[in-house]
Amino acid sequence: xxxxxxxxxxxxxxxxxxRLVKSPLGEIAVFRTAKDEIFAVDEWLPGKAGPLSxxxxxxxxxTDPMRNWVFDLATGEAQGAxxxxxxxxxxxxxxxxxxxxQQIMGELRAAE
Amino acid sequence: xxxxxxxxxxxxxxxRVLETLYDNxxxxxxxxxxxxxRGNYNRxxxxxxxxxxxxxxxxxTHDDAWYAERNVTCRFGERVATIDRTAKxxxxxxxxxxxxxxxxxxxxxxxxxxxxPGHDLDGVIAYRDxxxxxxxxxxxxxxxxxxxxxxxxxxxxxxxxxxxxxxxxVVHIMGHLMERQLDEAAxxxxxxALVDKGIxxxxxANSKEILGENGKVKALMLDDGTELPCDLxxxxxxxRPNVALAKECGLAVGKGIHVDDQMLTSDENVLAVGECVEHxxxxxxxVAPLYDQAKVAGQTLMGEEAAFxxxxxxxxxxxxxxxxxxxxxxxxxxxxxxxxxxxxxxxVYKRLVIEENKVVGAVFYxxxxxxxxxxxxxxxxxDIADMRETLIFGPAxxxxxxxxxxxxxxxxxxxxxxxxxxxxxxxxxxAAINAGANTLxxxxxxxxxGSSCGSCSGLVEQLLxxxxxxxxxxxEKETVCKCTDLTHDEVRxxxxxxxxxxxxxxxxxxxxxTPDGCHVCRxxxxxxxxxxxxxxxxxxxxxRFINERVHANIQKDGTYSVxxxxxxxxxxxxxxxxxxxxxxxxDVPTVKVTGGQRIDLLGxxxxxxxxxxxxxxxxxxxxxxxxxxxxxxxxTCVGTDHCRFxxxxxxxxxxxxxxxxxxxxxxxxxxxxxxxCPRNCAExxxxxxxxxxxxxxxxxxxGGAAGLDLRETDLLCQVAxxxxxxxxxxxxxxxxxxxxxxxxxxYKWISKVGLDWVKEQIVEDADNRKALAERFHYSQQFFQVxxxxxxxxxxxxxxEFEPLADLTTSKVAAE
Ligand code: SRM
Ligand SMILES: Cc1cc2nc3c(=O)[nH]c(=O)nc-3n(C[C@H](O)[C@H](O)[C@H](O)COP(=O)(O)OP(=O)(O)OC[C@H]3O[C@@H](n4cnc5c(N)ncnc54)[C@H](O)[C@@H]3O)c2cc1C
Ligand code: SF4
Ligand code: FES
Numbered sequence: 025x026x027x028x029x030x031x032x033x034x035x036x037x038x039x040x041x042x043r044l045v046k047s048p049l050g051e052i053a054v055f056r057t058a059k060d061e062i063f064a065v066d067e068w069l070p071g072k073a074g075p076l077s078x079x080x081x082x083x084x085x086x087t088d089p090m091r092n093w094v095f096d097l098a099t100g101e102a103q104g105a106x107x108x109x110x111x112x113x114x115x116x117x118x119x120x121x122x123x124x125x126q127q128i129m130g131e132l133r134a135a136e
Numbered sequence: 137x138x139x140x141x142x143x144x145x146x147x148x149x150x151x152r153v154l155e156t157l158y159d160n161x162x163x164x165x166x167x168x169x170x171x172x173x174r175g176n177y178n179r180x181x182x183x184x185x186x187x188x189x190x191x192x193x194x195x196x197t198h199d200d201a202w203y204a205e206r207n208v209t210c211r212f213g214e215r216v217a218t219i220d221r222t223a224k225x226x227x228x229x230x231x232x233x234x235x236x237x238x239x240x241x242x243x244x245x246x247x248x249x250x251x252x253p254g255h256d257l258d259g260v261i262a263y264r265d266x267x268x269x270x271x272x273x274x275x276x277x278x279x280x281x282x283x284x285x286x287x288x289x290x291x292x293x294x295x296x297x298x299x300x301x302x303x304x305x306v307v308h309i310m311g312h313l314m315e316r317q318l319d320e321a322a323x324x325x326x327x328x329a330l331v332d333k334g335i336x337x338x339x340x341a342n343s344k345e346i347l348g349e350n351g352k353v354k355a356l357m358l359d360d361g362t363e364l365p366c367d368l369x370x371x372x373x374x375x376r377p378n379v380a381l382a383k384e385c386g387l388a389v390g391k392g393i394h395v396d397d398q399m400l401t402s403d404e405n406v407l408a409v410g411e412c413v414e415h416x417x418x419x420x421x422x423v424a425p426l427y428d429q430a431k432v433a434g435q436t437l438m439g440e441e442a443a444f445x446x447x448x449x450x451x452x453x454x455x456x457x458x459x460x461x462x463x464x465x466x467x468x469x470x471x472x473x474x475x476x477x478x479x480x481x482x483x484v485y486k487r488l489v490i491e492e493n494k495v496v497g498a499v500f501y502x503x504x505x506x507x508x509x510x511x512x513x514x515x516x517x518x519d520i521a522d523m524r525e526t527l528i529f530g531p532a533x534x535x536x537x538x539x540x541x542x543x544x545x546x547x548x549x550x551x552x553x554x555x556x557x558x559x560x561x562x563x564x565x566x567a568a569i570n571a572g573a574n575t576l577x578x579x580x581x582x583x584x585x586g587s588s589c590g591s592c593s594g595l596v597e598q599l600l601x602x603x604x605x606x607x608x609x610x611x612e613k614e615t616v617c618k619c620t621d622l623t624h625d626e627v628r629x630x631x632x633x634x635x636x637x638x639x640x641x642x643x644x645x646x647x648x649x650t651p652d653g654c655h656v657c658r659x660x661x662x663x664x665x666x667x668x669x670x671x672x673x674x675x676x677x678x679x680r681f682i683n684e685r686v687h688a689n690i691q692k693d694g695t696y697s698v699x700x701x702x703x704x705x706x707x708x709x710x711x712x713x714x715x716x717x718x719x720x721x722x723d724v725p726t727v728k729v730t731g732g733q734r735i736d737l738l739g740x741x742x743x744x745x746x747x748x749x750x751x752x753x754x755x756x757x758x759x760x761x762x763x764x765x766x767x768x769x770x771x772t773c774v775g776t777d778h779c780r781f782x783x784x785x786x787x788x789x790x791x792x793x794x795x796x797x798x799x800x801x802x803x804x805x806x807x808x809x810x811x812x813c814p815r816n817c818a819e820x821x822x823x824x825x826x827x828x829x830x831x832x833x834x835x836x837x838x839g840g841a842a843g844l845d846l847r848e849t850d851l852l853c854q855v856a857x858x859x860x861x862x863x864x865x866x867x868x869x870x871x872x873x874x875x876x877x878x879x880x881x882x883y884k885w886i887s888k889v890g891l892d893w894v895k896e897q898i899v900e901d902a903d904n905r906k907a908l909a910e911r912f913h914y915s916q917q918f919f920q921v922x923x924x925x926x927x928x929x930x931x932x933x934x935x936e937f938e939p940l941a942d943l944t945t946s947k948v949a950a951e
Contacts, residue, residue, distance in 0.1 A: 037935065038935060046942040083651050
């Protein structure tokens, strides 16, 4: 079973907002939807889209600010005609805290 | 054999009789008498002539050449004195006796003059013909006029004179204005609008006596003793069919000259049309039925079968700024119900009277856009049970199948009237199109449809589309995005009408198809509410593009640029030092002078933004909003302060304008420039609003752009003072803010509404201009808050600028 890291409270992200988590594997955008779901995806799809935490979020999607690509936050898949996928990171909510998979720490920490 | 026809009166009705005859190639020899010393003209357009919007030349319907081509013998300025029906002759005033085969009465009506003491004084007039109009046009600033009668004509006379600066008082005997067409509530709104135009309105006022001096009118005295001084007194209290001549020659006459369905009088060789007739007990005072009569009379003269049928009538008031429509019957009564919509803040009132699931009456004030559709419901006696709940919002909001206006137009009968003003039927419009008129303008020129008030243009376009198919490109209905079937205009209208003040309210009430909208509709909706409800609507940053959310421009690498405001392009050592200092302190990679006369710090890390803003704020600088769909820069040139050619203080004016406008949001970015002379060093002629100073004042130019489209501005007007330049600029910005669809620059919006309309709103209508400027200033008190200071000092939106956690240093940094 994978380990989880506490990165903050659900309340620390406004509804329909997003915040950045800096990790050894790069920047990760953590979203809170209007219905208080939490999603975490890579901030950038290099050369294509990003920084996604700056996008407009609607339902469980986000529109990227550079080129208006729309990504599904659950799958990371670009919608419509665009092709591409951002990495999705597993998250959980426990007692109002946001937990993210320890995999974001990369090999460095995965061994611990 | 050629028929000899004598026509008495060259009025609006008889003019149409002649057209019917000649358009159908009838073999006739016409003699046309007219008591007025001129031929046929569009009498209803005397009001625009009075108001100065048109000239007499514009409203002539048949000129000398028209009569000459058709060999019509014109006897203008001559009355028919007597008629001998047995001999079939008429006698002119000069004694000439002329024989006829057929005689046509088109003598119109006489304005009714209340026989008050003094009614025959010089300066007491009616409102009926060009002479009356010219007398009113002779007045100006410093003159006073009294109008007796608060009906259609009286109010048009009053508004026309008021537009010329005359001090006008309307005296009306009833409790509210236009009581025949309006209910009390609409009458109240109308009164308010007229009072706002500077017109004094006295209702429930009884005139007692007209006072004079040396045979000339001096004042009107009311029965409570009030004296209203005036240089001209206009009586517009009603009309009486002009039947004297018909009576004398023994025709059957009641209130008017009796006619049957073929427009024949009691003598089969004599016809009558227009306001002088009585048909089935009714007399007439609007042109639409007269045109029908005229057509029937023409056909009768040609030996064709035709019958005149009375139809429902509608009324519109031709006073700029008073949008008013009424039709049908709206008296209260057993079994009648009302649907009423009010928006007092916008001065909109709509009332429908329903009887047995049918609309029987309609009164609209302030927003008459859908009036034709409602009028159709009345005329066709449509069953409205299914759409009752949304009925008042008009055709665009009827649930179920979206209305297909094309289908409706295609299904219209050939004789359905498309243009009420000019009595043009669908068949005539279609004939014009088939004969080669393939644009709205061409149809106007050929068939006259749309050439008067213009409210039928939409229908004409639809006919063009139905008739020409793909050859005619209909202006497309463009929905906001895939989340809705509504257009930008419709959404805006509904936000106002339904008082929607939050995104969930809009999406709920307007049945958005997505739970949360999308990146296309949310910014638009957010803007519409920001504009509509200043101080009430809570701006939703999550519905703004990142630049507007964090008040900086995002760069391709995810860093940001920072552009502080430099009012009018003027800076000083302190500001420059502060810029230099932050560039050093935060390792800003690029410092650049922008095309907008200020300085850009590019490549700033998002986390550093509040700190940079803090330092800039210490030096007195605020956000330049280089990222906003809102006010950007006001570029200026050096003007009279330094330049040998400068005519005015262009720099100072630019700064004043930027001070008044900074912080405002708009449908798209808004850029200005002020140049000190026509050499135009500030490039004002390619801005959304540009001002070019000249010796005699300030030329206000609008609708320029130098982006994706290159557009030169058009001249809105020239004003004399800086105060005016500022007022006109703010009014223009507000008109654009209120009217344009999201992401349309002013030039796009102007191409939609027309520069003439913009001029009407801002240049010609001083009250409206002032009201627009006031609304702008009102809104600005909520938006002139420096967003940088709020973020740098008060910690607004702190979460935007700090990561939730930084796991690279293995420390969790939740706030
Ligand atoms: C900084 C500046 C270029 C410069 O270095 O001089 C600039 C930079 C940008 N312009 Fe511009 N424009 C700048 C003056 C202009 C001008 C010249 C002017 O204002 O006199 C024009 C043409 C005039 C006009 O607008 O009509 C101009 C026409 C555009 C357009 C096309 C607009 C259009 O309606 O077609 C865009 C795209 C848009 O807004 O949608 C645009 C968009 C942009 C954006 C915001 C692109 C974006 O969305 O990222 C650029 C941001 C760069 C950044 O990161 O800061 N920029 N841009 C200028 C800032 C002026 C200022 O002080 O605020
Ligand atoms: C200022 C104004 C605004 C109006 N606005 C509207 C509007 O917005 N909408 C609308 O539907 N209606 C409007 N009307 C009403 C409309 O103009 C009339 O219904 C229409 O003009 C009547 O046409 P007619 O041919 O019957 O008579 P008229 O147009 O009055 O023509 C009759 C002519 O006969 C002449 N005449 C009379 N007796 C003799 C004689 N013995 N010998 C020779 N000639 C004679 C008269 O001089 C006159 O020129 C308005 C009227 C006025 C005055
Ligand atoms: S626009 Fe005229 S006044 Fe202004 S700097 Fe240029 S030449 Fe001088
Ligand atoms: S209805 Fe007025 S111009 Fe056609």
